[in-house]
Structures are given as structure tokens and as C-alpha cells.
Amino acid sequence: MNDYQYDNQTVKGFIVSSIVWGVVGILAGVWISIQMWMPALNFAPLFTFGRLRSVHTNILAFGLVLGAIMGIFYYITMRLTKRPLVLPRLARFTLYLFNLGIALGLVTLLLGYTPSLEYAEFEWPLDIAIVILWVLFAIVIFGNILKRNEDQMYISLWYIIATVVVIAVIYIVNNLSIPAGLFKSYHLFAGANSANVQWWYGHNAVGSELTMAELAVFYYFLPKSTGLPIFSHRLSIIAFWSLVFAYLWTGSHHLIYTPLPDWIQTLGIAFSIFLIAPSWGSVVNGYYTVGEDWSKMRTNYLTKFFVLGITFYGLQTVQGPTQGLRVVSQLIHYTDWVIGHVHMGAMGWDALILTAAIYYIIPKIYNTEIYSVKAANTHFWLVLTGQLVYSITMWIAGIQQGALQKAVGPDGSLAYTMTEIIAKNYPYWKLRTLGGVIFTVGMLFFVYNVFMTIRKGEALRASRNRG
């Protein structure tokens, strides 16, 4: 076990860092949600909505999720290759580089240094650092896979490999830009082409970092936590290959009815519909796995995180392709509906799966139990409630916004001005903040629980060393 101790500290370092960044990103989210109905909370120039929104999305996507994934991937890879990390010091170096990158990212976003590409908002020097980070991370992961002590690669390793490749390809291509100074660059691509590249990136950043990576986590930790084997290996093979094939066609469903050529839009819509199948392949596999013994929902506190997580994944992957349809898009595109959609995925699927994995890993590293199952259950119910309040509110608000913008009077003139429509949003925006606050309180229970477990573990380790 001692062989793993150094690497476990790296894993723990990533998890703790990601939690700290997560708190920053979530609080930024609560802040901007209040700015939506209380503009006095904009403090120019650093803390306006226009700057804090990119802090919220990027610090959560890269600080929380990417950080958690890097740590969890190291953990999973070691177990599935049956050996400690081949390059332990390089892995530790990625932890430092990661934190430096995110810290600089936070500062530069507040200063307004951004190429204005959603979810790729860091300026070019940081992009180069992130590419280096990702290449080093890939070297560690592939090093272990090549020198593995287990012949067969388990499902999670497939998704890990796919995640590493997709992020590398899309991140490099979309960040190709013309530098115009240290803190400014312009997208290499222009107009419709720029839009097409950006949303191919934007959609597949979600597809890799927030989907494939969580599937790697799900396929590993669901059987580990419940003791139940994955229901169908064959189904996971079909789901994997059809998912990685189909995902990369669908970015253009973010650009329905824009000046992007129609055939690219239609192709994106068609493949989005197809994508329901592989997504539900994993959902069904998850349900049938737990279906072997549903009593685990009661007896094992982590099971419900995975079951509800995969449920929201299932809902998300039906809602997403539906939104891509022209008839639906024309109503809800550009409205808060889409914000509700994103947050069901992020707060419902990603947050539940990743926090469950962390609840599993941290006690394992210290060979102890979680500090409080009760706190974990409170965390679960709060984030579930918060997420539902959030997303349902935004769906209703979005439909209202879309409908009012289209409403016409008896003589065919527009019935509402934009200001009148904005005024009708305030109750929903306030309710959304309430949902966000409930979710945040739930996450603070999680943070507390993890840190108390670490404290308990450190004390245990110290007493073991003395003994």
C-alpha cells in the first residue's frame, strides 16, 4: 500500500484544490444570479455580470470539474492498471501547474482579458499552459496504461482515453488565434466559420469534460460502491463507440437559424437525435446494474447519488436533442430555458457523480470511513432540491420569454417591448437565486464532510505511524 501513498497525496491535492475552486465558482454563480435582479450588485469594472459570468463558468468547468477529473482519473487509472503511477513526480507537477493556471485564469478574467469564446475564455498564454498541462497529464495516463499489470482495459479506461483525446483536439483547434499583445488575441476564424468552430468546441467540451469523463467515473465507482457488477458489458461497448462517434457532429445545434449553412445545422440536429441512443445505453446499464439489488438505495448512501445522477443524465440527453429541433429552438433558444438545461446537467448529473466519487476516494486513501453519512445525506437532498428549483424555474421563465417575444396583437404588431418582457422575469430570477442558495448550502455540507474526513484520516495516519 505504501507504493501508492505518494500518488494518493497527488489525488488528494487535486480533489482539495478542485473543491476550493468549486466554492469560488459556485459563489460567483450565486452572485451573478442576484445581479440579474439587483443590478446595484455590479461593481465596475472588475465585478460586473459581463466579467463574473466567465469566472463562474470557467472556474467551475476548469477549476472544479477538470481538477476533480484529473485527480479521479489518476486514482482510477492506478487501480485499473494495478500499479502506482509510472511518473509520480510528473503527476505531482501537473497539480502545481493546474493550480497556477486556474489562479491566473481567475485574475485575468476579472481584468477582462478574454477572446470571447464561451468556455474557452482564457487568453492565449494561458491556453498554451493548459495545452502543456493536458499533454503532461496524457503522458502520465498513457504511461500507466502502457505499463499496466492488468491485461484487459476496463470500460472506464476507454472513456478516459476518449476524454483525453477529445479535449486535446477541440481545445487546440478552437484556441487557434492571432495574438495582438500579451493579453489580447483574435480568433483565427471569422464570422460563420468562427461560430462553427466555437460551438463544435463548446458542445464537445461538455461532451468530453462533463459527459465522457463522468461516464468513466460512473462505470468505475457504481460497481465499487454497490458491489454490483455492470449489467451488460456488450451494452457498454455499443454505447461507448456510438457516443464517441456521434458526439462530434452535433455542435451546430447551438446555431439553429443563424447564418450558418443549413446543411451543417441539419446534420447537427440529426446526430443529436441519434445521440439519445448511446446516452440511454449507459442509463439503462446503470439502472439494470442497481436493479440486481435495489435495497442498496437504502443500505449504501452513495447508491442514490449514482442512480439520481444517471437519471438526470438521461433526462439531459433527451432534453438536449429536443432543444436542437428547429420547432423547439425557435421558441426557447436565447432564453433562460437553456440555462435551466445546462444546470440540470451540471448540478444534477456532474455534481452528484463527482461528489460521490470523492466521498468514495477520500476515506479509501486514509483507510477509514466517511466522517458523517448523515451530512452526506443532507448534502444529497439539498443539492437535489436546489437543482430542481433552479432548473424548473428557468424552464418556465424561458418558455415565457420565448412566447412573449413572439406574441402579437390582433392587428399583427408586437404585443410586448423587450423592457416589458424583462420586467416579467424578476420573480423567476429571484426564485432561481433561492434554488442556487439551497444548492450552495448542500455543497458546503459536502465540503465540510470531506475536510472532516481528511482531518480524521490524518489523525489516524499519525497514530498508525507512532504505533
Add this chain to the structure above:
Amino acid sequence: MAGNIYRKPIIFTIVATLAILTGSIVTTFFPMLTPQMHPKLEGLKPFTAFQLAGRDIYQREGCFYCHTQTVRPLKTEVMRYGEYSKAGEFAYDHPFLWGSKRTGPDLARIGGKYPDAWHYGHFEDPRAFFAESNMPSYKFLKDNKLDPGQAESHIKALGFPYNSEEIKALNGKTEMDALVAYIQVIGRSVARKAAPIEAAKVEEKNPLAGNPKAVADGKVLYAAQCAACHGASRQGVIGPSLVDNIWIGREGDISDGSLFRIISGGTKPGMEIEERTAKGGMPPFGYQLDKKKIWSIIAFIRSTQGK
């Protein structure tokens, strides 16, 4: 199934990469090589150094998180904003700023809709114009001076034409000046549509003149739609006074019909109205106000004229 591939990580990675690249090539890489992804409207000009500096500020402040810049080819959207967006309008947009959320209105046709003074006032205090607006104040842009050296390095990087006079002229300009210059050029390569309500169908005399209900309705509509520019007591701010007897720069009244057409279709510089020449700057309201509402506003204005 070829079970062996799960024991051969290198082959596995190659196959997975090919699967990933297929869709990427068809939908993203291949179209780049075709002319349909690089269209350019005739008459579209690259941004000047001044406009580009304004666009940089638009990017820096994240305006596109709340404002889209693409009008979809949908009936009500064209009514609200104007002609739908064409691919050829964006040839110089590095990157595109179409946005993904419309918390505030779309800005694809904002260029030339309002006079500069409107934007200066609105950026400084959005709620003075729309009481229920949630837009942050951007007053601080008035205090930040442009850096001509930086503006030059930016336009140079994009390879747009410029000259040293143009750069020199940026001395003393503020970030607000640049942002307004950019706002005013957005979407200008596409012609604005004509008045929405057909002029022929409009009466020359206000059918609701003196109607107390119409005057009351008009008062409410005026406060919401007109007061920001013409003043709460119609004394004139950005737009002219509506209580004096001067119309389009000359003393003497104009007809109800002309007033209707101005509110409905807006004015353009040089436009002839009852032998007067307009300076332009009045935006069209005909898409969001039906005939009854416009006549009510006119009834209200007439009721207070000269008082």
C-alpha cells in the same frame, strides 16, 4: 465484437481518435475549405481602428453574454429588430459575437437606430431610460482614455487597413467614445427596412383626438416609450421638446399624419417632412406599437402641447 482491441491501448486510441475525427472533419474542418463559410457582402468594410477599439471593449465587458447579434429569419424577430442576419455580414468578425443568450435585446441592427447621445446616456445610466432594466452601468468607460498604441497593434494583428492619421485621432478619445462608434456600425452593411405600417392606410387626422381614454393610455405609453429621450415632462433631452411649437427645426405645427409616420417609421437624416429637413435619430416604433397605441400617444402629446 473484436474483443482484442481492449487489450491493445495503442490501436484502441487510434480507432477512438478516428471515430472522433470523422464528425469533426465533416461538420467543421471540411466546410472551412469551402467558399460558403467565407461569404462577404458587397459594401461590407473592415472595422476602423476606432471601431475595433470599441469592439475590444464590447468583448472585454462581456456584452455578448446578454445581447445576441444575429436576427433569426423568423417573422416576429424581423419585426422586432429588422432584416434577418446574413452570413456575409460577418467577414471581419474575429471572433463572431452572435452570443447565446438574449437577456437584453438583440443588437444586430442597433447601428444607426439611436443617436450617439442616446447611447452615451444609456451606458451611463440604463435605468434612466428603462426603469426595469437590469443592465449594469458602464459610466467608468467615460473616464478611461484609449491607448492609441494598443489600438494600432490590434488592427495591425488583424491586417485591416488603417493610417497614422486615424491612430493619431484616437488621442484623447475615451473607451465610451470607441464603444459607441462600434455600436453605431453594427449591422450597417444591410439596408434598413421601410416603415412597418403602410403609410397609405393611415388617416391624416387623429381619430382618437381629444378622447380622454386615449389621452390617459397615451400618457402611460409615453412614460414607457418616449420619456427617456423627450423628457418626463416632454421638455426635450436627447430628442426635441414636444411642448413648444417647433417641429423638425421650424416653427409651426405639423399634421397628425406626419407625426404618426415619424413615430411609426422613425426619421433619417435629410428626410423631407412637410417642407422641413429632418436631422434623423428618431427610431421606428411601428413594430411594437399598433395604430391605436400610436394615435393614443399623439392624442396625449396634443393634449399638453403649448401647456
